Amino acid sequence: MSNELDYLSRRVAAGKLSRRDFLGRAAALGVAATVANSMLSSAVRAAGPVKGGTLKAGLQGGESTNSLDPATFLSQVPFAFGKCWGETLVELAPGGGVEYLIAEEIGSSKDAKTWTMKIRKGVQFHNGKEVTPDDVVATLKRHSDEKSKSGALGVLKSIDTIKADGGNVVVTLKDPNADLPYLMADYHLIIQPNGGNDKPDAGIGTGPYKVTVNQPGVKHGGERFANYWQADKYGHADQVEIVVVNDPTARMAALQGGQVNMINRVEPKIVDLVKRLPGVTIRAASGRGFYPFNMFCDTAPFDNNDLRMALKLAMDREEMLTKILRGYGEVGNDMPVNKAYPLFAGDFEQRKFDPEKAAALYKKSGHSGSILLRTSDVAFPGAVDAAQLYQQSCAKAGIKIEIKREPGDGYWTEVWNKQPFSLSYWGGRPTQDQMYSTAYLSTADWNDTRFKRPDFDKMVLAARGELDEAKRKKIYRDMGEIMRDEGGLIVPFFNQFVDATGKGVEGWVDNPAQELSNGHALIECWLQA
Amino acid sequence: MSYPILRLVAQRILLGIVLLFAVSVLIFAGTQILPGDVAQAILGQSATPEALANLREQLGLNDPAWLRYVHWLWGILHGDFGTAQSSGLDIATSISTRLKNTLFLAACAAIVAVPLAIILGLIAVRYRNGFVDKLISGLALASTSFPEFFIGYVLIFVFAVHWQIFPSISTVDDSTPFLERLQAVVLPATALTLVVLAHMMRMTRAAILNVMQSAYIETAELKGLKPFDIIRKHAFPNAIAPVVNVVMLNLAYLIVGVVVVEVIFVYPGMGQYLVDHVAKRDVPVVQAVGLIFAAVYITLNIVADIAAIVANPRLRHPK
Numbered sequence: 001m002s003n004e005l006d007y008l009s010r011r012v013a014a015g016k017l018s019r020r021d022f023l024g025r026a027a028a029l030g031v032a033a034t035v036a037n038s039m040l041s042s043a044v045r046a047a048g049p050v051k052g053g054t055l056k057a058g059l060q061g062g063e064s065t066n067s068l069d070p071a072t073f074l075s076q077v078p079f080a081f082g083k084c085w086g087e088t089l090v091e092l093a094p095g096g097g098v099e100y101l102i103a104e105e106i107g108s109s110k111d112a113k114t115w116t117m118k119i120r121k122g123v124q125f126h127n128g129k130e131v132t133p134d135d136v137v138a139t140l141k142r143h144s145d146e147k148s149k150s151g152a153l154g155v156l157k158s159i160d161t162i163k164a165d166g167g168n169v170v171v172t173l174k175d176p177n178a179d180l181p182y183l184m185a186d187y188h189l190i191i192q193p194n195g196g197n198d199k200p201d202a203g204i205g206t207g208p209y210k211v212t213v214n215q216p217g218v219k220h221g222g223e224r225f226a227n228y229w230q231a232d233k234y235g236h237a238d239q240v241e242i243v244v245v246n247d248p249t250a251r252m253a254a255l256q257g258g259q260v261n262m263i264n265r266v267e268p269k270i271v272d273l274v275k276r277l278p279g280v281t282i283r284a285a286s287g288r289g290f291y292p293f294n295m296f297c298d299t300a301p302f303d304n305n306d307l308r309m310a311l312k313l314a315m316d317r318e319e320m321l322t323k324i325l326r327g328y329g330e331v332g333n334d335m336p337v338n339k340a341y342p343l344f345a346g347d348f349e350q351r352k353f354d355p356e357k358a359a360a361l362y363k364k365s366g367h368s369g370s371i372l373l374r375t376s377d378v379a380f381p382g383a384v385d386a387a388q389l390y391q392q393s394c395a396k397a398g399i400k401i402e403i404k405r406e407p408g409d410g411y412w413t414e415v416w417n418k419q420p421f422s423l424s425y426w427g428g429r430p431t432q433d434q435m436y437s438t439a440y441l442s443t444a445d446w447n448d449t450r451f452k453r454p455d456f457d458k459m460v461l462a463a464r465g466e467l468d469e470a471k472r473k474k475i476y477r478d479m480g481e482i483m484r485d486e487g488g489l490i491v492p493f494f495n496q497f498v499d500a501t502g503k504g505v506e507g508w509v510d511n512p513a514q515e516l517s518n519g520h521a522l523i524e525c526w527l528q529a
Numbered sequence: 530m531s532y533p534i535l536r537l538v539a540q541r542i543l544l545g546i547v548l549l550f551a552v553s554v555l556i557f558a559g560t561q562i563l564p565g566d567v568a569q570a571i572l573g574q575s576a577t578p579e580a581l582a583n584l585r586e587q588l589g590l591n592d593p594a595w596l597r598y599v600h601w602l603w604g605i606l607h608g609d610f611g612t613a614q615s616s617g618l619d620i621a622t623s624i625s626t627r628l629k630n631t632l633f634l635a636a637c638a639a640i641v642a643v644p645l646a647i648i649l650g651l652i653a654v655r656y657r658n659g660f661v662d663k664l665i666s667g668l669a670l671a672s673t674s675f676p677e678f679f680i681g682y683v684l685i686f687v688f689a690v691h692w693q694i695f696p697s698i699s700t701v702d703d704s705t706p707f708l709e710r711l712q713a714v715v716l717p718a719t720a721l722t723l724v725v726l727a728h729m730m731r732m733t734r735a736a737i738l739n740v741m742q743s744a745y746i747e748t749a750e751l752k753g754l755k756p757f758d759i760i761r762k763h764a765f766p767n768a769i770a771p772v773v774n775v776v777m778l779n780l781a782y783l784i785v786g787v788v789v790v791e792v793i794f795v796y797p798g799m800g801q802y803l804v805d806h807v808a809k810r811d812v813p814v815v816q817a818v819g820l821i822f823a824a825v826y827i828t829l830n831i832v833a834d835i836a837a838i839v840a841n842p843r844l845r846h847p848k
């Protein structure tokens with residue numbers, strides 16, 4: 001029996017048998033899936049990555065308005081291409097925690113206000129120069145400048161001073177923050193020669209691929225950088241290429257036709273059909289993104305917690321998950337964080353659909369008449385259907401919901417964060433602190449539930465400055481409890497990133513941080529002949 | 530040819546230029562009333578008030594409108610369309626590649642579609658109201674009635690996924706060799722051909738049928754000419770003006786209206802370029818593309834007018 005499994009796992013490693021088939025056969029031989037899985041990964045690892053070839057991705061989310069300047073990165077294609085040619089100080093590791101790249105280690109003072117980052121020696125830019133602490137300082141300064149247009153300006157606001165000190169970079173903060181290493185993983189913060197001040201869109205970084213083709217909105221390409229510092233880990237293909245394919249059907253056709261090796265954003269409604277196609281592997285990773293129904297806690301009728309709770313209890317999360325995401329997600333629990341976050345306490349009681357209790361609370365709240373819910377196609381894929389499903393489950397509790405479908409153009413400027421009850425999405429943040437600080441502090445610009453509680457604000461700040469993990473975890477648990485029972489958001493589900501790869505693509509690692517294995521798919525995967 | 534016709538042509542061209550100026554004013558005014566704000570659109574959901582204010586200042590959005598119009602027009606008259614606000618790239622350079630691609634695709638589709646439509650139209654007239662006529666009309670109308678994206682998907686499914694003989698992704702660039710380029714546009718050009726075929730073919734048929742009612746056609750029939758010769762020698766030349774008109778309209782469509790086909794086949798043409806920049810409220814690019822599209826329409830219409838004049842002896846030799 002073990003001989004056969006051995007043989008099979010070697011076949012998988014050689015790309016002659018799909019992982020699915022292997023697990024199926026293993027199960028038939030009576031081997032538990034976990035054992036089979038670990039056998040498999042060791043076999044693949046033993047066979048090792050295969051060097052060579054051209055790895056191509058067909059991705060949604062590229063426009064002809066894109067630029068190579070990391071400060072301007074916003075959509076998926078610049079994000080994924082940025083991971084090919086550039087590197088940040090640290091990265092978000094697949095299992096939580098950080099992976100050290102240009103920073104070799106990061107340590108803090110006891111009060112979590114002064115942070116020292118040791119810069120790795122011998123890392124080369126594509127122009128042949130070695131990375132110095134000065135380059136790092138210049139990069140961080142460029143992105144944290146008040147005048148900068150950087151997408152990372154928000155996360156760097158708390159920085160007071162940035163200085164080079166020998167082989168280190170020392171950062172001091174205005175307020176204590178135990179999460180600084182995570183902030184440095186922001187994808188905008190690609191380290192550039194002299195911080196990119198000379199030519200921000202030069203596309204010169206320390207990544208495994210040098211930029212060879214840059215046609216925004218059409219195509220991007222890179223060839224392997226000979227002096228890359230960890231060539232055994234990343235950069236297996238000789239060349240990488242990203243083709244912008246914004247149409248989902250065309251993307252799937254390109255994967256099936258073998259024109260690309262991987263695609264992002266497989267629509268949940270076709271996943272079950274696509275799974276059966278020969279050579280296509282679905283890569284679904286649970287993430288931190290979620291699709292909330294936002295209520296303004298300071299606007300009638302939502303300023304009444306009984307009404308908010310009634311609306312939460314009237315949500316049939318299981319049904320939503322099966323019908324809207326076809327199961328590619330996890331049910332939410334009315335808080336903006338889930339188990340994909342570090343320091344998340346797993347012992348919350350799951351909120352369930354309870355029409356009777358909802359009806360009782362609704363009556364108690366004293367509200368009458370219908371409640372207006374705004375939705376739009378752009379809120380998230382399936383948002384209009386989700387609103388209608390919710391309308392029906394609310395009807396079971398005797399709550400009347402009126403749906404207003406808003407035009408997609410202007411939804412984010414006119415409806416989201418402006419109207420008291422609407423659908424939205426959040427991509428998630430690397431840490432709980434960042435998620436709460438971005439949207440649930442009284443002073444946050446994006447407080448899209450108008451949740452303003454001084455005691456909650458204090459807890460956010462206390463947790464941020466707390467270096468003792470057990471204590472932090474406890475505070476986060478209490479915060480989650482408050483959110484769940486008194487907050488203004490209804491979270492039906494957290495979505496998964498659903499990507500797909502074609503024949504012979506190996507080395508994929510699921511990563512909850514972002515789609516496409518946190519953008520690493522092109523640099524960590526290889527083509528098995 | 531005599532002087533009056535030259536004068537007519539000159540008149541048309543002058544009119545076209547005046548029209549183009551009028552359009553430029555309209556485009557400029559139109560983009561001013563667009564809702565939203567470039568700075569907000571560029572920064573998207575992640576805009577902070579500080580970043581917004583900086584960007585607005587940098588983009589010169591605080592000048593009065595007339596001043597910006599004058600600057601803009603002056604630049605264009607010198608071949609300078611300015612730089613894209615969103616990406617900072619030179620607009621003229623980006624557009625020239627895209628325009629070349631669009632013209633190439635349009636030309637490929639037109640080379641097939643126009644002769645095909647006219648020949649089918651002629652055949653339909655020859656066998657009017659018979660089986661062949663009904664078959665041609667039926668097929669052409671069916672292919673036009675399907676939405677473009679549906680035709681595109683069917684072509685992709687059959688030729689790119691099932692048989693894998695043509696690529697579904699038609700990405701081309703300046704370095705693509707001619708033959709590869711040709712192979713890349715086979716599917717999109719086919720889709721476009723199917724979309725524009727019926728209009729031209731039906732118009733050809735209608736225009737010639739109209740002429741077929743004339744007395745001189747009867748004379749030609751009585752002379753004993755073969756039906757196809759009558760159509761070719763006597764009817765078609767007199768039906769050219771309306772046919773040219775509709776052909777030009779369709780050519781214009783092939784250049785300015787193909788964004789759906791571009792998206793499906795991932796073809797880097799003008800349509801997608803325009804849509805991206807409208808979404809980002811990138812006014813200089815939208816204005817430049819709008820002006821180019823207007824120029825294409827006006828030019829093609831002038832050509833149609835002139836062709837009609839040249840084809841008609843009564844207009845050619847006015848009394």
